[in-house]
Amino acid sequence: MAHSDTVLLGHGSGGQMMKRIIDDVFLEAFGSPELLAGNDAGVGTLPATGRIAMSTDSFVVTPQFFPGGNIGRLAICGTVNDVATSGANVRYLSCGFILEEGYPMDDLRRIVTTMAETAREAGVRIVTGDTKVVERGGADGVYINTAGVGEVPEGVNLSGANCQPGDVILVSGTLGDHGIAVMSQREGLAFGTTIETDAAPLNHLIAAVMEAAPHVRCFRDPTRGGLASTLNEFASASGVNMEIKEDAVPVRDEVRGACDMLGYDVLQVANEGKMVAVVPADEADAALSAMHGSRYGENAAIIGTVGSVSGDPVVRVRTPWGSTRILDMLVGEQLPRIC
Amino acid sequence: MTTSNATAASRDINFDAFRDPVLARELIARIHELAGDRQINLMEVCGTHTMSIGRYGFRSVMPAGVKLLSGPGCPVCVTANHDIDHAIALARMDDAIITTFGDMMRVPGSSTSLAQMKAAGRDIRIVYSPLDALDIAAANPERQVIFMGVGFETTTPTIAACILEAEARDLPNFSVYCAHKTTPAALRAIANDPETRIDGFILPGHVSTITGLAPYTFLVDEFQTPGVVTGFEPVDILEGVAELVRLVVSGKPAIENAYQRGVSTDGNAVARALVAQAFEPCDAEWRGLGTIPASGLRIRDAFARFDASRRFSVQIEPTVEPRGCRCGDVLRGAITPGNCPLFGRACTPEHPVGPCMVSSEGSCAAYFRYREA
Numbered sequence: 001m002a003h004s005d006t007v008l009l010g011h012g013s014g015g016q017m018m019k020r021i022i023d024d025v026f027l028e029a030f031g032s033p034e035l036l037a038g039n040d041a042g043v044g045t046l047p048a049t050g051r052i053a054m055s056t057d058s059f060v061v062t063p064q065f066f067p068g069g070n071i072g073r074l075a076i077c078g079t080v081n082d083v084a085t086s087g088a089n090v091r092y093l094s095c096g097f098i099l100e101e102g103y104p105m106d107d108l109r110r111i112v113t114t115m116a117e118t119a120r121e122a123g124v125r126i127v128t129g130d131t132k133v134v135e136r137g138g139a140d141g142v143y144i145n146t147a148g149v150g151e152v153p154e155g156v157n158l159s160g161a162n163c164q165p166g167d168v169i170l171v172s173g174t175l176g177d178h179g180i181a182v183m184s185q186r187e188g189l190a191f192g193t194t195i196e197t198d199a200a201p202l203n204h205l206i207a208a209v210m211e212a213a214p215h216v217r218c219f220r221d222p223t224r225g226g227l228a229s230t231l232n233e234f235a236s237a238s239g240v241n242m243e244i245k246e247d248a249v250p251v252r253d254e255v256r257g258a259c260d261m262l263g264y265d266v267l268q269v270a271n272e273g274k275m276v277a278v279v280p281a282d283e284a285d286a287a288l289s290a291m292h293g294s295r296y297g298e299n300a301a302i303i304g305t306v307g308s309v310s311g312d313p314v315v316r317v318r319t320p321w322g323s324t325r326i327l328d329m330l331v332g333e334q335l336p337r338i339c
Numbered sequence: 340m341t342t343s344n345a346t347a348a349s350r351d352i353n354f355d356a357f358r359d360p361v362l363a364r365e366l367i368a369r370i371h372e373l374a375g376d377r378q379i380n381l382m383e384v385c386g387t388h389t390m391s392i393g394r395y396g397f398r399s400v401m402p403a404g405v406k407l408l409s410g411p412g413c414p415v416c417v418t419a420n421h422d423i424d425h426a427i428a429l430a431r432m433d434d435a436i437i438t439t440f441g442d443m444m445r446v447p448g449s450s451t452s453l454a455q456m457k458a459a460g461r462d463i464r465i466v467y468s469p470l471d472a473l474d475i476a477a478a479n480p481e482r483q484v485i486f487m488g489v490g491f492e493t494t495t496p497t498i499a500a501c502i503l504e505a506e507a508r509d510l511p512n513f514s515v516y517c518a519h520k521t522t523p524a525a526l527r528a529i530a531n532d533p534e535t536r537i538d539g540f541i542l543p544g545h546v547s548t549i550t551g552l553a554p555y556t557f558l559v560d561e562f563q564t565p566g567v568v569t570g571f572e573p574v575d576i577l578e579g580v581a582e583l584v585r586l587v588v589s590g591k592p593a594i595e596n597a598y599q600r601g602v603s604t605d606g607n608a609v610a611r612a613l614v615a616q617a618f619e620p621c622d623a624e625w626r627g628l629g630t631i632p633a634s635g636l637r638i639r640d641a642f643a644r645f646d647a648s649r650r651f652s653v654q655i656e657p658t659v660e661p662r663g664c665r666c667g668d669v670l671r672g673a674i675t676p677g678n679c680p681l682f683g684r685a686c687t688p689e690h691p692v693g694p695c696m697v698s699s700e701g702s703c704a705a706y707f708r709y710r711e712a
């Protein structure tokens with residue numbers, strides 16, 4: 001059978017073509033012993049702490065390639081980071097592909113290679129997978145679902161409901177990079193920029209913070225909806241007000257400029273390689289140092305504090321000239337404005 | 340669009356100075372000192388100013404008597420329902436590709452919105468520049484590509500350029516649905532409005548890069564009302580407000596430019612010439628302000644083939660105004676968003692009743708999104 005330059009319906013048929021795409025594209029890149037065993041389920045071991053953390057996420061971003069990364073890097077980082085926010089050691093990933101008939105095989109290879117590299121960087125293994133091909137027009141190129149499993153160490157109980165008055169809020173780096181990098185490549189919106197996606201596996205950074213700040217309350221990666229959604233979720237789950245200082249939030253000048261141009265609030269723009277952490281005040285400096293000492297954490301900053309207990313929690317932003325405003329969750333989709 | 344001088348100058352500007360908290364606090368103190376306990380109504384007539392003032396939380400730091408009112412500065416918001424329905428009727432045409440600025444997507448017409456039409460399967464695409472719509476037309480020669488032309492002086496030159504470019508490239512499947520409006524006409528309507536007392540206008544920074552200062556002099560000559568063109572950074576806006584308060588208090592009205600790095604006195608003559616080549620003035624209906632003579636732009640007869648409203652005969656649904664919505668009163672500064680009984684209750688960004696709650700430049704959206712704590 002000749003190699004095909006594009007994905008064909010037969011690649012999802014369950015027959016020889018499917019075996020070829022699995023062998024040539026997926027096994028070639030991922031190659032974990034669990035996958036190579038060729039069984040329907042990947043079998044691995046977990047230490048006997050008795051608790052696992054599990055998360056799943058689907059990735060449908062267009063375009064699939066953007067400055068600094070592609071959908072494959074997102075698909076690994078997104079799930080690794082979601083599992084890691086529980087404080088778990090992330091071990092195994094599954095990965096399901098929905099491919100559109102006619103998708104260039106070279107692009108698929110690039111995505112899969114990136115996934116393999118990213119999984120290696122994160123120290124996780126892809127142990128099972130699935131491939132489906134849909135007719136042209138039935139999907140937009142490539143959709144990827146990943147699920148991840150990790151073991152939760154003894155005594156670790158992180159939750160967005162743990163925040164207490166006086167706690168300190170940290171963010172691991174500059175906000176808005178990913179959302180603006182993707183936006184800059186959209187059809188009809190393209191603008192010149194040097195901004196790259198920040199997609200990165202943050203499980204090592206989280207582990208470092210947990211070691212430095214043993215009473216850390218929670219982590220969350222501020223993906224869609226940005227910091228605004230993450231803080232509102234924490235505030236609501238914990239029943240506490242929160243306040244951040246606008247000028248303490250790290251934002252690249254280019255990102256700020258693009259947000260001004262498009263009419264976006266950078267606090268509502270998506271990130272893929274950033275982590276928000278809430279820690280007790282007396283562990284804040286240690287947590288910040290741990291972030292600074294980790295890969296992807298060099299621009300980390302303390303951005304605010306947890307306020308009083310409230311039945312109707314609110315997140316406030318304090319401006320450098322003393323005014324405050326409420327930071328709401330994004331409504332609907334961010335749409336660029338007219339002028 | 341900026342003049343080449345302004346672009347050259349902007350490369351050397353340290354923008355941090357325009358966000359300097361110390362300077363900002365000094366200006367706030369100066370505004371308090373100048374205004375004392377006087378009642379002063381200032382109106383910003385640019386949607387981006389409305390958003391910026393909200394984002395910076397400036398209303399809460401003004402003296403009690405100094406009110407910053409939002410005017411008809413959101414292009415989507417001032418678009419009459421009938422025009423939105425017309426755009427939606429065009430989107431119903433089989434095989435049409437509708438291209439639009441993002442703001443227009445969620446604005447409710449009488450029965451639906453472009454976003455709902457898109458969800459129902461119509462081909463509606465967001466573009467940041469109308470020039471991208473030309474490329475879409477070139478790439479889809481068998482389909483009609485219609486651009487939703489909404490906006491003030493800031494956007495019209497690019498759309499004029501598009502029409503001229505479509506002519507040059509002979510793109511027979513490109514057209515513009517034109518609902519453009521001009522700012523000075525709206526200012527005059529506000530100044531004439533007996534229900535609204537405006538002591539000074541915060542004049543639009545972007546629009547003025549094109550118009551220059553001349554179109555505003557009637558404010559002083561006929562209405563003895565000052566105006567100051569300002570930029571969009573925190574210090575820009577505070578500087579503009581301080582200067583405007585000074586002019587109001589002094590009783591010597593003038594039109595001043597506090598945004599010299601972006602705006603020249605004469606504006607951008609090249610851009611205006613482009614607009615004049617493609618468009619001619621026409622009467623236009625504004626939400627809240629009614630029909631204002633010569634306040635709109637119409638595509639000239641020479642380019643009629645690029646005018647979607649002349650080219651396609653479509654059935655426009657009967658106009659139904661949203662019940663209880665007071666966007667019209669908000670747009671002329673007669674009430675602030677919080678005075679609308681629907682604000683924050685029946686009308687929220689999630690479930691908007693009127694356009695001012697939808698657009699990212701809308702007053703109600705700005706007041707809701709940046710409500711002060």
